[in-house]
Amino acid sequence: MGRNPYHPKPTDEDSSSASETDTLLAGVGYTVRSSDLHHVADRLEKLDSTIIAAAASGVPPEFLCSSAIHYNPSDLASWIDSLLTEVPPHSSPSLWTDATCLPPPSSFSIDAHRLGKEEDAGIRLVHLLMTCADSIQRDDLVLARSLIDEMRLLLPLIGVGYGIGKVSIFFLDALDRRISFLPQPTKTVLEDEILYSHFYEACPNLKFAHFTANQAILEAFNGCDRVHVIDLSLMHGLQWPALIQALALRPGGPPALRLTGIGPKTAKVGLRLAEFARSVGVPFTFQAVAAGRLDSVRVKPGEAVAINSVLQLHLLLSETGPIDSVLTLIRELRPKILTVVEQDADHNKPAFLDRFTEALFYYSTLFDSLAAGGGDGGCSAAAEVYLQREICNIVCCEGSERVERHEPMGRWRVRLGRAGFEPMHLGSNAFRQASMLLKLFSSEGYGVEEVEGCLSLSWHGRSLISASAWRARADSAVALVARHRYIIL
Amino acid sequence: MAGSNEVYANESRTVVPLNTRVLIHNFKVSYSMLRRQDGSFDRHLSEYLERKVPANAKPVHGVVSLDLLLDRSTNLLVRIYLPAPTVTGNELPQQALLSALQRPPSPNPFPVIIFFHGGSFAHSSINTTIYDILCRRFVTLCGGAVVISVNYRRSPEFRCPCAYDDGWTALKWASSQPWLRSGEDAKLRVFLAGDSSGGNIAHHVAVRAAESGIHISGNILLNPLFGGNERTESELELDGKYFVALGDRDWYWKAFLPEGADRDHPACNPFGPNGVKLDELPFPKSLLVVASLDLTKDWQLAYAEGLRNSGHEVNVIFREEATVGFYFLPNTNHYYEVMEEIRSFVNSN
Numbered sequence: 022m023g024r025n026p027y028h029p030k031p032t033d034e035d036s037s038s039a040s041e042t043d044t045l046l047a048g049v050g051y052t053v054r055s056s057d058l059h060h061v062a063d064r065l066e067k068l069d070s071t072i073i074a075a076a077a078s079g080v081p082p083e084f085l086c087s088s089a090i091h092y093n094p095s096d097l098a099s100w101i102d103s104l105l106t107e108v109p110p111h112s113s114p115s116l117w118t119d120a121t122c123l124p125p126p127s128s129f130s131i132d133a134h135r136l137g138k139e140e141d142a143g144i145r146l147v148h149l150l151m152t153c154a155d156s157i158q159r160d161d162l163v164l165a166r167s168l169i170d171e172m173r174l175l176l177p178l179i180g181v182g183y184g185i186g187k188v189s190i191f192f193l194d195a196l197d198r199r200i201s202f203l204p205q206p207t208k209t210v211l212e213d214e215i216l217y218s219h220f221y222e223a224c225p226n227l228k229f230a231h232f233t234a235n236q237a238i239l240e241a242f243n244g245c246d247r248v249h250v251i252d253l254s255l256m257h258g259l260q261w262p263a264l265i266q267a268l269a270l271r272p273g274g275p276p277a278l279r280l281t282g283i284g285p286k287t288a289k290v291g292l293r294l295a296e297f298a299r300s301v302g303v304p305f306t307f308q309a310v311a312a313g314r315l316d317s318v319r320v321k322p323g324e325a326v327a328i329n330s331v332l333q334l335h336l337l338l339s340e341t342g343p344i345d346s347v348l349t350l351i352r353e354l355r356p357k358i359l360t361v362v363e364q365d366a367d368h369n370k371p372a373f374l375d376r377f378t379e380a381l382f383y384y385s386t387l388f389d390s391l392a393a394g395g396g397d398g399g400c401s402a403a404a405e406v407y408l409q410r411e412i413c414n415i416v417c418c419e420g421s422e423r424v425e426r427h428e429p430m431g432r433w434r435v436r437l438g439r440a441g442f443e444p445m446h447l448g449s450n451a452f453r454q455a456s457m458l459l460k461l462f463s464s465e466g467y468g469v470e471e472v473e474g475c476l477s478l479s480w481h482g483r484s485l486i487s488a489s490a491w492r493a494r495a496d497s498a499v500a501l502v503a504r505h506r507y508i509i510l
Numbered sequence: 511m512a513g514s515n516e517v518y519a520n521e522s523r524t525v526v527p528l529n530t531r532v533l534i535h536n537f538k539v540s541y542s543m544l545r546r547q548d549g550s551f552d553r554h555l556s557e558y559l560e561r562k563v564p565a566n567a568k569p570v571h572g573v574v575s576l577d578l579l580l581d582r583s584t585n586l587l588v589r590i591y592l593p594a595p596t597v598t599g600n601e602l603p604q605q606a607l608l609s610a611l612q613r614p615p616s617p618n619p620f621p622v623i624i625f626f627h628g629g630s631f632a633h634s635s636i637n638t639t640i641y642d643i644l645c646r647r648f649v650t651l652c653g654g655a656v657v658i659s660v661n662y663r664r665s666p667e668f669r670c671p672c673a674y675d676d677g678w679t680a681l682k683w684a685s686s687q688p689w690l691r692s693g694e695d696a697k698l699r700v701f702l703a704g705d706s707s708g709g710n711i712a713h714h715v716a717v718r719a720a721e722s723g724i725h726i727s728g729n730i731l732l733n734p735l736f737g738g739n740e741r742t743e744s745e746l747e748l749d750g751k752y753f754v755a756l757g758d759r760d761w762y763w764k765a766f767l768p769e770g771a772d773r774d775h776p777a778c779n780p781f782g783p784n785g786v787k788l789d790e791l792p793f794p795k796s797l798l799v800v801a802s803l804d805l806t807k808d809w810q811l812a813y814a815e816g817l818r819n820s821g822h823e824v825n826v827i828f829r830e831e832a833t834v835g836f837y838f839l840p841n842t843n844h845y846y847e848v849m850e851e852i853r854s855f856v857n858s859n
Contacts, residue, residue: 043529045839050561050639051533058528065535072542073750083552086543094559097536144608151605378602393582453554465585471558481587482564482577482637 050095057098064101071105091449093474142178146189147381149175153196154377162200169197188388191409192381195416205418208410210285216410217256219403224391225463226486229455229478230331231260233488234360236451238327239267241358241490245325248276251318251354253333255282258290260331262297269301277304279324284312315350326356334433335363338426348440352493358445363433365477365487368415369426380415383485384408390480393464430475430487442491446474525803525831527841533640534835538753541633545761551632551666562637567603569594573646576607577636580683584663586676588683589636591649591657611689619693621655621701621727621856623648624680624715626662628706630735630762631673636661640838648703651849652856658684662711666765670777673707673766677715685724701728701856702794705837707766709734713780713813716794726794728859730852733804733834734813737763738779739772742808752803752833759806779809781816788820796824797855799848801832827851 043055053061075085089107094100153168172193179186221227242248248268252260261280268275278298282291291307298305310318320326328351337344351359366383370376387408391401414425428436434444455476456469468479477487523531540559544552565575574594580586595606625648627634627641634641636659645657662676684690684700691698702712702719709731719726737759749756760773767775774782796817800810817824829836829844836844 045841046529046533048639049533049643049838050563051536053529053532058532062528062532062535065532065539069535069539069542072539081547082542083546089543091555091558094540095561097532101536101539144612147608148605151602155600374600374602378604382604449555449558452558456554456557469557470562481579481585484564 046097051097052095053097061098061101064098064105068101068105092446094471095473142175143186143189146172146175146179146186150189150192150196150381151374151378154374157196157200158373165196165200169193169200187392187405188381188385188412191384191405191412192377192416195413198413199417203417205413205422214256216403216407218259220407221257221259223401223404225459225467226478227259227331228462229459229469230362230486230488231263232458233447233451233455233476234329234331234362234490235260235264235267236454237360237445237447237488237490238264238329238358241327241445241492242268242276242325245357246276247279247321247324249279249281249320249324249326251281251283251315251326251328251356253283253315253328253330254312255284255287255290258282258287258294260329261294265294265298265303265305266301269298269303275303276325277306279306279308279321281308281310281318283310283315283318315347318354320354326354328354328356328359330360331362332364334361335369335426335428336424338369338428339421339423341421344436345440348437348442352441355493357492359442359491360488361433361437361491362486362488363430364427365430365484366427367429367432369428377416380412384412386480386483387485390466390485393466430472430477430489433487433489434473437491441494443494444474445490445492447471447476447488447490452476526833526836527839530833530835530839530841533838534753534833537633537835542758544633545758549666549761549765551765553667556633560634561639562635563639563642564637565589567607569603571646571650573649574603574607575642575646581676581679584672584676584679586663586679587636587661588680589642589645589659589661591645591659593649593654613689615688615691615693615696617692617694619697619699621652621699622684622690623652623655623657623701623703623730623856624677624684624712625657625659626673626677626702626704626708626711626715627659628704628708628733628735629664630759631665631707631710631766632762633664644705644837647849648852651853655856656690665762669768670766670775671714673711674714674718674777677702677711678718681715681719681724697725699727700725701730701859702726703730703732703852704734705732706834707735707762708732710736710777714777717780717786717788717791720788720791720793725792728794728855729796730855731796731810732799732837732848733801733806734798734810735762735806736779736809736813737773737806738782738809739774742812744808745805748803748805752805754805754834756805781813781819785816788817788822793817793820793822795859796822797827797851798824799827799829799851801834801836801844802828802830803833825851825855 041055043053043058046053072082072085076082086104086107089104091100092103149168149172153165153172156162156164156168176190176193179189238250250261250264252258265278268278280291280294287309291309295305295307334344337347367379368376368383370379388405391404411425414423452469452471459467459469466481468482470477470479470484475487475489477484479485526534544556546552565577567574567576572594573591575589575591577587577589580588592610595610597603597606625645627636627638636642641659645659648657649655658680660677660680662673664673681700681702685698693699702716704710704712712729712731713734716726716729741756745756748754763773763778767773767778773779774784776782776784776786779785798810798814800807804810811826814824814826827848829848832844836842837848840846
């Protein structure tokens, strides 16, 4: 065979310029510029030797590297460089790197355990649902109606206990509503709040969102004496006791915390949070701001600002929606960090059938996780209603009425980039803590994934909800444009 | 020990392409941060560092994939890869995929490859990118195979025989699916395949299959993980060179084997002093790929010997100057020639 048995097959790398990435490594998940390969290889060797030498002298890798926080493992060059500065532990600068966008694939998982006679009916029902959606897209409402009738006949044959069966009923009902032109059921703020808190209890999704955002905010507030958190939708303020607690325990003492809560009826929540903050010794003031009035929020000079958006931004994405002006407003508040948590799903596709199908498989996974989660019966049922409303909105509504316009994290990355934000990568410590919490409080099947600095909660490998952190790019002009400051949220 | 690593760093530079070296060395370095002295494993950091890719119902180079939950009690997931089904009219990819799962046996025979990823029983999952790529390759390599990648439970959280049980569950499931059968006789034409620990699992699942009357068309073992109490020549000679150290191997065995067991346990050393006799069993033919710079090569060659002595056919592909992990990147003769061997093995059986 000879001393050097390999001959590179002709690939792009042979004629690539120095700034191009190695395509083979990119294919397996690592971004390394071809011109950096030697450097990275040398650094890996150096770290390896350091680890081996330390182990030989009695310091195993687990102690040598224990304080290291890892960021964006795909970027091997910066990962290895940052490790080498942390090992042995001396200065540990955190490295934020920009990353390229990946197109979101369309994926779903099915519970094969249910595959059998019962699931033949279930799969048939799924086919019919998609065919019905297709007929609606083509405006053939007569066919749609007859398919709905046929599907209702199938329902008794399917185990509607959980999985695709249960969620199919909700989609079937939604399709029925759509072609019957029934108006949307009226919602009250009280109902919203009750359903939200049951959803919060029934599964780890919102807890994951809150926890991950808090972790990022806490780190961003390091060394700041006066901090201001602006929550785009306060609800019950469930996210904040944990942050207040963490700030109270901060080495060196807590900062003075200002919380601005946007939404209906936030004053009572603010009072409760103020009491809690007082009880743990965190200087605290609360500002209530009416829903949709982000424009009336004021920041004080010298305070570090965190803006928190949990499942809010997608509501602004309709054709006439104010997403751009809201993002501009956010940037003008000069936040140190913007935390964004969104459903990781593509429910804003223009074509109805595409949207319908994506939603069918996403909510099927979500309902499966709810059912297997084994939360107490009461919470699960209300959580299902909470989700059913989202389904109805996605399937039945159009135009400005359709607010559940979920988009995958990849598209948010582009949009936020265009609006003048750059990503702050969530690191391995946030990952580890989220992962540990999941293990303690939730059923097997949940996982945490890291993709390009964002963390997402997944159920059997399918990403459900994604958390990310951002800051305004230094070069983006913060122009105070005199424009309409009126937003509908 | 620290010194010898220096000397042989030069060696790997000349036999391994640069990007492969970066890849495998990255694994070595990051894995070393995960193994703890007390036998525990930093699973959270491991999951964080792993590069993963989700299943995709949309064809990528003609292959689609989807994840199935086979067993809720053990959370056993598999990822199924198949040639992109023909989409009729306005059908969405998901619809076409669902239809494919409900097909009756196909008249045209196709192979089914049940694949067990490597990682020394502790690392990697079905959605780890290097393995997703490999499985996709197998689909097209074997002219439209269905590949089933098994997300077996890993050590140290789950010791032997959990991984074997999971492999067995996947095989039984595959045998129950009409859409996986093909040919005039509507048979399941299944191969068991795996690299590193996956190769070890493939062997043990094949034994169970042989004992239970499920016919396996062949075993494909890529650098399979075997060992024993004895230190072989290759282990001593290659220790610490070419990305693998003996101490690390020991750690993984200790994490996988039942508490208190040593490396002559039959899981680790199937033809050793505690081995099970395979002579009477209808054990499948094997294709065994051995890399000359893999420190466990002596155990792999001993495994081949053991198969032959039991009267079973094994084709050993011995790659001179190949290291572990040569099959991750398509940039060497080793890669292309071994893929060709796999293709012809599957097609002729």
